[in-house]
Amino acid sequence: MVDDAAAVFAGARADRGGSLQLRPLQPEPCRARKLFYPANHDRLTGLANRSLFYDRLQHAISRFNRSGKRLAVLFMDMDRFKPVNDTYGHATGDRVLKLIAERIKTELRTEDTVARLGGDEFVAMLEDVESHRQADKVVERLRAAIERPYELDGHTIYLGVSIGIAYYPEDGLLIDELLEVADRKMYGNKSAQA
Ligand SMILES: Nc1nc2c(ncn2[C@@H]2O[C@H](COP(=O)(O)OP(=O)(O)OP(=O)(O)O)[C@@H](O)[C@H]2O)c(=O)[nH]1
Numbered sequence: 001m002v003d004d005a006a007a008v009f010a011g012a013r014a015d016r017g018g019s020l021q022l023r024p025l026q027p028e029p030c031r032a033r034k035l036f037y038p039a040n041h042d043r044l045t046g047l048a049n050r051s052l053f054y055d056r057l058q059h060a061i062s063r064f065n066r067s068g069k070r071l072a073v074l075f076m077d078m079d080r081f082k083p084v085n086d087t088y089g090h091a092t093g094d095r096v097l098k099l100i101a102e103r104i105k106t107e108l109r110t111e112d113t114v115a116r117l118g119g120d121e122f123v124a125m126l127e128d129v130e131s132h133r134q135a136d137k138v139v140e141r142l143r144a145a146i147e148r149p150y151e152l153d154g155h156t157i158y159l160g161v162s163i164g165i166a167y168y169p170e171d172g173l174l175i176d177e178l179l180e181v182a183d184r185k186m187y188g189n190k191s192a193q194a
Pocket residue numbers: 044077078079080081082083085089090091092093094097118119120
């Protein structure tokens with residue numbers, strides 16, 4: 001007998017013989033989790049996607065409004081990533097992107113959110129930043145980690161990274177303003193290196 005709330009009548013099909021087939025539904029929390037994950041994460045790296053990043057940033061801003069603490073948004077764009085695809089193929093490029101994601105996560109605290117916006121662009125939100133100096137140190141740690149050579153299939157792959165940083169509240173009060181400032185500073189750094 002199917003009377004369990006979790007095993008709701010999901011579909012009934014009358015066979016020729018007249019028998020009904022009942023398929024138990026997954027419990028709601030489990031189903032919700034399965035739907036939430038792909039909608040909010042980058043399929044390649046498993047990091048948050050743009051949508052989840054915006055959501056987390058919005059929440060952090062609302063909390064920080066009350067606490068008066070500082071928040072940093074980091075924009076990271078790889079340098080010379082296209083040649084990796086061109087030289088070693090897209091699949092190797094994908095593996096490098098996954099390794100980059102791992103290295104970024106390793107350098108940050110678990111409560112910091114990291115996302116891949118697409119291509120070779122990543123963003124991170126650092127909560128509760130005490131000073132610009134502290135954030136600069138994180139940036140240098142990230143740079144050193146990302147620029148460490150990647151050893152894959154007997155090849156050594158070298159990448160650079162350009163990083164821009166924006167602070168809430170001084171660089172903007174809105175998500176788009178913060179990302180725009182971080183993006184602009186990142187491009188400033190990229191052209192300075194070129
Ligand atoms: N392997 C792989 N490549 C991707 C993916 N998404 C985008 N790309 C490639 O990433 C590259 C990003 O382009 P650019 O940012 O111009 O590459 P870059 O060489 O780092 O350029 P600079 O930032 O100017 O140094 C393009 O070649 C895209 O085709 C992906 O999911 N996997």
